[in-house]
Structure formats: structure tokens, C-alpha cells
Amino acid sequence: MSLPNSLYRAVILDRNRKLNVEIANIPIHDDNQLLIRVVAAALNPTDWKHVKLGWGPNNAVAGSDCSGVVVKVGENLKDIYRVGDQVSSTLHGLSRDTPDNGAFADYCVVDPEFTIKYKQTLSLLSKSSDCVGDIDTFEAAASITLSLVTVGQSLFHFLKGSFEEKTLKDDEYYLVWGGATSFGQIAIQFAKHVFQWNVVAVASKKNEALLKELGADIVIDYHDADAVEQIKAKTNDKVIIATDAIANSHTIQFTHDATSNDETVERIIIDNLNLLGEEKIKNLKKNVQVTKTLMYPLNGKPVQLTEDILIESDASSVEDNKIFMKFAQDYINQGKLKHGPLKLLPKGLGSVSEGLDLLQEKKISCQKLVLKISDTVP
Numbered sequence: 001m002s003l004p005n006s007l008y009r010a011v012i013l014d015r016n017r018k019l020n021v022e023i024a025n026i027p028i029h030d031d032n033q034l035l036i037r038v039v040a041a042a043l044n045p046t047d048w049k050h051v052k053l054g055w056g057p058n059n060a061v062a063g064s065d066c067s068g069v070v071v072k073v074g075e076n077l078k079d080i081y082r083v084g085d086q087v088s089s090t091l092h093g094l095s096r097d098t099p100d101n102g103a104f105a106d107y108c109v110v111d112p113e114f115t116i117k118y119k120q121t122l123s124l125l126s127k128s129s130d131c132v133g134d135i136d137t138f139e140a141a142a143s144i145t146l147s148l149v150t151v152g153q154s155l156f157h158f159l160k161g162s163f164e165e166k167t168l169k170d171d172e173y174y175l176v177w178g179g180a181t182s183f184g185q186i187a188i189q190f191a192k193h194v195f196q197w198n199v200v201a202v203a204s205k206k207n208e209a210l211l212k213e214l215g216a217d218i219v220i221d222y223h224d225a226d227a228v229e230q231i232k233a234k235t236n237d238k239v240i241i242a243t244d245a246i247a248n249s250h251t252i253q254f255t256h257d258a259t260s261n262d263e264t265v266e267r268i269i270i271d272n273l274n275l276l277g278e279e280k281i282k283n284l285k286k287n288v289q290v291t292k293t294l295m296y297p298l299n300g301k302p303v304q305l306t307e308d309i310l311i312e313s314d315a316s317s318v319e320d321n322k323i324f325m326k327f328a329q330d331y332i333n334q335g336k337l338k339h340g341p342l343k344l345l346p347k348g349l350g351s352v353s354e355g356l357d358l359l360q361e362k363k364i365s366c367q368k369l370v371l372k373i374s375d376t377v378p
């Protein structure tokens, strides 16, 4: 389809809460942003939540993870970026603040705080891949960025991972409940290889080998009724920090119960990805602190998440995101971060609706759903 310069294809939420590929105006970037031509995009649970839980407004563009080529550079970013740079980025799709902008589109506007610029030339994936691999395709680049920013807030900001020194003792552990999630696959790599923590991951048995390849020391199957006891036994009751990446009322309790009962430990921190608070935990240990990761405001802008919920940006989280993303970009460009299994959807933007249903129905295990814009049927 050939379109006038100001028009493009985008996946838009209609008034019946259905997602359709439509023609729209190209979003406007400001002096601190980039306009990119999207080459590939990845699907995330937040995309279906914005549709099905009513977070996103009608007529907004969907999509939160993408990769592509820079086509316009904001005035204040000209020292850092050039037209033609290959990047991946995350943005708030189906947003109340920026409804014209989303990753499931021919073009989108991105913030440098959420963007990785690649040194190596990215190619295109020819088929789905079942294994861990180098981030050398647009699809792989699109698959990591939202999770990467989230790992930064959880492991670097809240759980105090350090690039310079080991912040856990040799016999202490980091626990990730949901090791096979997109978040978990990146968290395990940073926890083990960057922060030098011992890592215990909770996931289905079938994903054990892959999570160990990424860096997990111990993998426990959450389907086992005694999963919490197994964690305690295998870590010698030394889980001191944790992220609950599933973060429902059951998993936050399991995560809490799996942490150390040693009252001499000054502070045990449990971070979670679904804004759960301490009140969700029964018999909360005195030394446990619960923190809540939310990646959207890490670019320094407040977020109107739902009609009623406004989330302010926190200055120290924003500062830590800048430090973390700078490190992460170098780490990725040194070829050290790996992507997990990728499932390539067949119809480009036309696959979004189907793909989000698969995510919502929990039919996807340890795989990232990705799409190529060029597969979109005009």
C-alpha cells in the first residue's frame, strides 16, 4: 500500500474494544524524541491488559515494544542519534497521555531513556527460533526492551544490584518467581552475570535447561505443591531478595514465604511487577519490604494509567534508569545479552489481536511473540 507522507498503518482500538489495522496520521515527535520506522514489534501482557481491563482509551494506537530505523531526530538529540541508526525501544501503547503513538504501527515516536542503539547491523528473522541467541535481528531487539527497562527498575533500583561490587553474600540468593517470563529471562542474565548473585528461578520443569543456560543456578517447578519448601531447602533458607514477576495474590505469598526466616537479616526486599502492596501478604515478616516496579514513568513523565490512577515519576528511579540503560546498551553491543525463544507471528500487524488472545489465555510458555511489519497484508 502506498500512502501519502503523513499517513501510516497502525493497530487501533475501536469503540467495541477490538483492535484493527487502520490508517492514521504519523505521530509528532518533540525535540527530545526520535521518530522511527518500525521494522519489528513484540507483544506483551500489558497490551492485552490495556484492551481487556479498560486501561487504554478508544481510538488509541497499541503496542509497547519495537525495533526499527531512526527517520527523524529531535533537535536536542542530534549529538547522539542520526537518521539511519538501528534501535529498539519501549513506549506506552494504548496510552491516555499519548494515544496517537504505539509500537504496532509503521512509525512511532520513542524516548531516548527507553532506547537501545545497536552497533551491529540487525537483520530479519526468517523463522521462529526455539533457543537462546544473539540479539542480531530486529525481532530479537524488539523482544527485549520493555523487559530490559523493567529489570533495571527491579534489580538495579529496588534490589540494589551494583556494576562494581557484589551486593549479596556468597551463600545468599536472588529469587525470580516467573523465571520463564520475558522479564525473568533477562533478569536471570543480569542477576547472574552482571550483579554476580546466586539465582533461584521458579518456572515449569520443561524450561529448566533453558533458564540454566541463561544463568539460573536452581530451577524449581511451581506446579509442585512443595515448591516453597524446595526453595528453602536448596538455598539453605538464604533467599534475601526477590522479584515476583507473576505477582498475583498467590505468588506474592509464595515469594514471601520462600524468603529467609532468619530474623538477623536486616532487610529482605520483595519487588513485584503488578503493583501489589504489603497488605496482600499474610504473616508478613518484620524485616520484609515490598516494592513495586512500574516501568512507564521511568522516562520522567507521569502516567495516567487508568481514568482514576495517575502515577507520578520518581526522580531517583529516573536517574537509575539512565545509568542502567547506558550500561545495558554497552552490554548488548558487546554481544553479552541473549534473547530467549521467539515465535514469529505470520501476518505482521494483522496478527496482533490473535497474538494478544494467546497471551491472555496463557497459551504461550517461555516464548516472545514477535512480528515483522513487512508481513502485514496491505
Ligand SMILES: NC(=O)c1ccc[n+]([C@@H]2O[C@H](COP(=O)([O-])OP(=O)(O)OC[C@H]3O[C@@H](n4cnc5c(N)ncnc54)[C@H](OP(=O)(O)O)[C@@H]3O)[C@@H](O)[C@H]2O)c1
Residues within 6 Å of the ligand: 044, 045, 046, 049, 146, 147, 150, 177, 178, 179, 180, 181, 182, 183, 184, 202, 203, 204, 205, 207, 222, 245, 246, 251, 272, 273, 274, 275, 293, 294, 295, 296, 359, 364, 365, 366, 367
Ligand atoms: N510493572 C511493570 O513495569 C511491568 C513490566 C513488564 C511486565 N509486567 C507484568 O509482569 C508480568 C510478566 O510479564 P512478562 O511479559 O515478563 O510475562 P510473559 O513472558 O507473558 O510470561 C509468561 C510466562 O509466565 C509463566 N508463569 C505463569 N504462571 C506462573 C506461575 N504461577 N509461577 C511462575 N511462572 C508462571 C509461564 O512460565 P512457564 O512457561 O515456566 O510455566 C510463562 O512462560 C505480567 O503481568 C506483566 O503485565 C509489568
